[in-house]
Amino acid sequence: MTAEERMMWVERYSALPTENVADAMDGLGLKRGSVLGLHPIDPSQKRAAGFARTILQKRRSTPWDGVNLAKHGKVIDDKTEPGDLLVISMGGIMDVSTGGDLLALRAQLRGVQGELTDGCLRDTDDIAAFGFPAYSAGTAPNKSAYDIETVGVDVPVTLCGVLIFPGDMVVMDRTGVVVVPSGKIAEVYESASRIAKREERVAVHLREGKTLTESRKLAAAEVGQ
Template identity: 35%
Template sequence: MAEDLVRRLAALDACAVSDALDRLGVTGVALGLAPLTGNHRIAGRVTTVRLVEAGEAPPSPRHLGTAAVEASGPGDVIVVEHGGRTGVSGWGGILSLAAAQRGVEGVVVDGACRDVDESRELGLPVFARAAVPLTARGRVVEQDWNIPVTICGVAVAPGDHVIADGSGVVFLPGERAEEIVGVAERIAARERTMAELVKAGAPVSEVMGAGYETMLQENR
């Protein structure tokens, strides 16, 4: 069942899911993140990591992100709370290599990451605020993983889902993911019909008439 939901989510795009959230009155769009590794769409279950400034958490015997990578695989997206920091990396190339080998769908970082060229060559999609060469070592550490985090002001927890593409990153609360995907599928189907009408020569002013403006208020 979980795998089927990921498959259905992956067939959508971030805009349709964002529209579904609007219709349902749910918050989930993470503003300020963009794809750094090319034109990719990712969708999957969330595995979380929280980073803090060095000294704010006890020293860890493992490097940040490694536990999340080893616990993740196909259908999973690693999501890193990095506090919006753009002056230090919260993800790097060796982590990307390990994640790619495990079949992880992609990585979302609320902050900067580095080794972007390596991630691109691996084909591992990375969404973040910026790229920076500065290492995390001695600057930030992992406080914990597989816990509730905050990404661009959005509360995200293990068991949630995420979709990300060229338009941005959208999170779906786990307890409502099935409902949100269902609404997004209906919105996407309606917009495909509208696109076909435009291709057939219908005036766009008619296709995107008054009904389009109120479309997200229907069946609320």
């Protein structure tokens, strides 16, 4: 996929609510990709979509010796591309953060669209202030260098029971997070886009005074199932 094609899909999915994406996956009989139990650092943050750039972290296997094994700053510097979305698995570690404002700022300047982690973040007021969308399990003021090591990059990771592969499409908004398998990005988009258009028409007919049943029938005739 070319850089232009990547950004085309990012823009398309960034225009879709997560609920339309989730409904499309249900309608296509795909395994649900909703990542439940995480929260936006800013309830007013913009919708974001991007290709999963995965990082797997765990508790350090050796005592702190002055060497930072977390390494996700280097991953951001060396591996991220425009249109990526960071997906960091911390395996439920909640007493330290996996990153803060400087990592988020560097990622944003590299064209990364946002961040998703089942761990904690810090400097969340600052991250929100420069408009970097992020979902996390919580916040923690302590940094990761003393406690965490990165054991995998661009590997499959599991967040809140959802298996995420590098290159999957991640969509985040105020409602939640949905992950679309990389091989289904086009198919899910076509279905979700049709659902969004149909719901827009339902709303138009409701405002005209029609019932839900009438509005849905009219919208289905206009847009298709």
